[in-house]
Amino acid sequence: MSDRKDRSYPDLEGKVVLVTGAAQGMGAAHARRLAASGATIAVNDRKASSELTALAAELSSVAVPGDVSDPEQVRALVQRVEQELGAVDILVANHAFMTMTPFLEADPGEWWKIIETNLGGTFHLIQAVLPGMRRRGAGRIVVISSEWGVTGWPEATAYSASKAGLISLVKTLGRELAPEGIIVNAVAPGVTDTPQLEVDARSAGISLREMRESYANEIPLGRIGTAREIAAAVALLCDFRLSAIIGQVVQVNGGSTRGRA
Amino acid sequence: MTMPPAGRRVAIVTGAASGIGAAAAAELESRGWAVAGFDLRPSSHCSFDLSLDMSDSESVSNAVSQVEQELGPVGAAVSAAGYYEMLPVSEITLDKWRRMLAVHVGGFVNLSRAVLPGMIMAGTGSIVAITSELAIGGGSNDAHYAAAKGTLLGLVRSLAAEFAPQGVRVNSVAPGPTDTPLLAPDSPWRAPEYLASLPLGRLTSPDEVALCIAFLLDEGTFCVGETLNPNAGAVI
Numbered sequence: 001m002s003d004r005k006d007r008s009y010p011d012l013e014g015k016v017v018l019v020t021g022a023a024q025g026m027g028a029a030h031a032r033r034l035a036a037s038g039a040t041i042a043v044n045d046r047k048a049s050s051e052l053t054a055l056a057a058e059l060s061s062v063a064v065p066g067d068v069s070d071p072e073q074v075r076a077l078v079q080r081v082e083q084e085l086g087a088v089d090i091l092v093a094n095h096a097f098m099t100m101t102p103f104l105e106a107d108p109g110e111w112w113k114i115i116e117t118n119l120g121g122t123f124h125l126i127q128a129v130l131p132g133m134r135r136r137g138a139g140r141i142v143v144i145s146s147e148w149g150v151t152g153w154p155e156a157t158a159y160s161a162s163k164a165g166l167i168s169l170v171k172t173l174g175r176e177l178a179p180e181g182i183i184v185n186a187v188a189p190g191v192t193d194t195p196q197l198e199v200d201a202r203s204a205g206i207s208l209r210e211m212r213e214s215y216a217n218e219i220p221l222g223r224i225g226t227a228r229e230i231a232a233a234v235a236l237l238c239d240f241r242l243s244a245i246i247g248q249v250v251q252v253n254g255g256s257t258r259g260r261a
Numbered sequence: 262m263t264m265p266p267a268g269r270r271v272a273i274v275t276g277a278a279s280g281i282g283a284a285a286a287a288e289l290e291s292r293g294w295a296v297a298g299f300d301l302r303p304s305s306h307c308s309f310d311l312s313l314d315m316s317d318s319e320s321v322s323n324a325v326s327q328v329e330q331e332l333g334p335v336g337a338a339v340s341a342a343g344y345y346e347m348l349p350v351s352e353i354t355l356d357k358w359r360r361m362l363a364v365h366v367g368g369f370v371n372l373s374r375a376v377l378p379g380m381i382m383a384g385t386g387s388i389v390a391i392t393s394e395l396a397i398g399g400g401s402n403d404a405h406y407a408a409a410k411g412t413l414l415g416l417v418r419s420l421a422a423e424f425a426p427q428g429v430r431v432n433s434v435a436p437g438p439t440d441t442p443l444l445a446p447d448s449p450w451r452a453p454e455y456l457a458s459l460p461l462g463r464l465t466s467p468d469e470v471a472l473c474i475a476f477l478l479d480e481g482t483f484c485v486g487e488t489l490n491p492n493a494g495a496v497i
Contacts, residue, residue, distance in 0.1 A: 171497045178460035178494055190483070220425035225483040232480035242472045244437065244465040244491035255425045255485030 010239035012039035016085045017238075018078070020044040020068055020125065021095030023051040025194030026144065029227035030092045030234045035059045037235060039090065042081040044068070046095070068095050068121030069113070071128075078128040087132025090238050093122040094144045098159040098196075100203075111158045118162035122169065130182070139182040142237045143170050144230075147190045147253050150261045163188075167249055167261055174247020185237045185245055188261055190253025191215040192225040220255035269295040269308075271332045272478065273325065275315050275372060276342035277304035280441030281391055284467035285339050285474045292475060297328040297335075300342065308332070315342045315368030316360075325375035334383055337478045338376045340369040341391040345443045347402040358405050365409035366416070373420060377429065384428040387478045390417050391470070394437040394492040410435075414488065421486030430485050432477045437492025440464040460494030 017034050021027040023045035031041050032055075041061035045052045048065040056063035064080050066073040081088055097117040099110055122143055133139030148156055149163025170186040177184055191197075193212065201211035216223045233252045237245060249261030272289050276282030277298030286296045286307050298304030299311055299321075309332055313320040328335060343365050348357065369390050380386025395403045396410035413433060421431040437459070438450035444464075449455060456463055473489040481487075490496065 174497055175460050175494060179462060220422050221430070221483065221485050222426055229480075229483035232476070232482075233484070236472070236476045236480070239472060242469050242491065243461055244469040244493045245473070245489065246460050246492075246494040247497035248490045250484075250489065251487050252481070252483050253485070253487075254483050255421050 012037040015039045015089040017090040019092040027094040029231040033231035069116040071124040074124040088129040090140045114158035119165040141184040145186040145188040171247040272337035274339045275299040278302040282341035284471035288471035316363035318371045321371035361405040386429040390433040398496040418486040437495035
């Protein structure tokens with residue numbers, strides 16, 4: 001890939017990366033961006049799919065499907081990555097599950113599913129990759145939070161809470177693991193052009209174009225973000241030349257978030 | 262207007278003679294930018310350099326015009342010029358207070374006012390202010406420095422909101438204590454006890470700050486009004 005020659009791309013030659021929620025959208029963009037820096041990639045999504053297989057083939061990477069909310073499946077998939085590629089140097093926890101419901105109508109089962117996937121899944125993943133990072137004495141963990149984890153959002157209680165929980169997890173582990181050379185940070189994307197927009201458009205009963213425009217009107221930059229732009233921030237936090245950003249939330253949102261993470 | 266050397270993009274970096282400014286200039290040059298360095302002292306490692314006081318608005322405006330004439334349209338501006346001084350609040354004289362604000366806040370405002378018209382005309386541009394971890398966390402004996410750097414945070418977010426619709430992105434970097442000549446050898450920020458209190462156990466390096474600056478200019482095209490915090494864990 002010609003991108004690899006770009007001086008601004010960190011040299012991740014020989015590094016092993018695990019990206020979750022990678023079958024489409026942002027996760028696929030992170031995988032592509034880090035592959036362009038020379039890393040060896042393992043891509044995960046909840047289930048095996050033609051998209052995940054195609055991405056793995058495109059990046060000469062390994063597909064390790066599995067439900068991250070299940071600690072047993074997480075252990076097994078991380079073990080597979082370690083056996084096939086070696087210990088994980090970089091974890092990009094990008095998986096997410098979301099449904100929107102008015103608060104009093106929220107089903108407790110649904111609430112816990114969102115928390116267990118978004119927050120619990122990241123917890124299981126970090127526990128599973130840590131021993132390998134410790135053996136190497138270095139690592140990078142990038143957790144994908146959300147603008148809504150910073151601002152909160154009506155009818156997205158569980159999702160926003162899970163994403164805010166990830167911010168506290170990142171701050172705590174940032175402090176706890178930095179002395180070992182394992183650097184933990186988060187990226188909080190604003191509205192980004194991913195397949196999720198089609199879901200939003202359908203539920204709002206408008207076209208995809210109208211959905212994009214309606215979001216763009218709320219963003220100072222006048223447009224929504226691209227998955228590639230979110231991936232660029234992820235890549236910054238995966239750069240082993242940069243250790244001084246610790247436990248931080250990098251907000252990539254075109255200027256729409258009026259709040260501090 | 263002449264073309265920048267070999268069609269290179271043009272960036273202005275203030276405080277380019279040393280420390281964070283020098284590291285930023287070097288990183289940007291290595292990525293293909295033609296860098297105009299502004300400093301009180303010469304920044305001869307840059308493609309182009311001018312010696313001036315950033316608190317003097319006329320000098321800044323003239324210098325930016327000169328860069329536009331010599332190198333071409335300015336695509337990026339990094340405001341790193343500054344100085345550090347620790348004082349108990351009772352010892353901050355009016356002169357010291359004014360000087361601190363004139364250099365940090367005035368310097369950034371002067372630079373922004375001078376480069377914005379060209380960027381707006383081009384429909385694109387990027388400005389980065391170097392603020393400080395002390396703007397967020399505050400610090401004993403840092404009242405005037407923290408006030409100046411904190412002012413920058415509000416300014417950056419406001420300019421970001423005002424100029425994003427015209428395609429100009431304004432962001433900031435808030436480093437922790439950084440290993441530069443601004444920190445005297447006997448600075449408390451170099452004391453082993455302080456360094457041991459940092460999760461990273463060491464000062465931030467100017468090169469790490471430079472990577473953050475370069476990201477905001479190059480690939481951070483959806484970052485608007487954002488602050489990156491390379492601070493070794495000083496403020497989380």
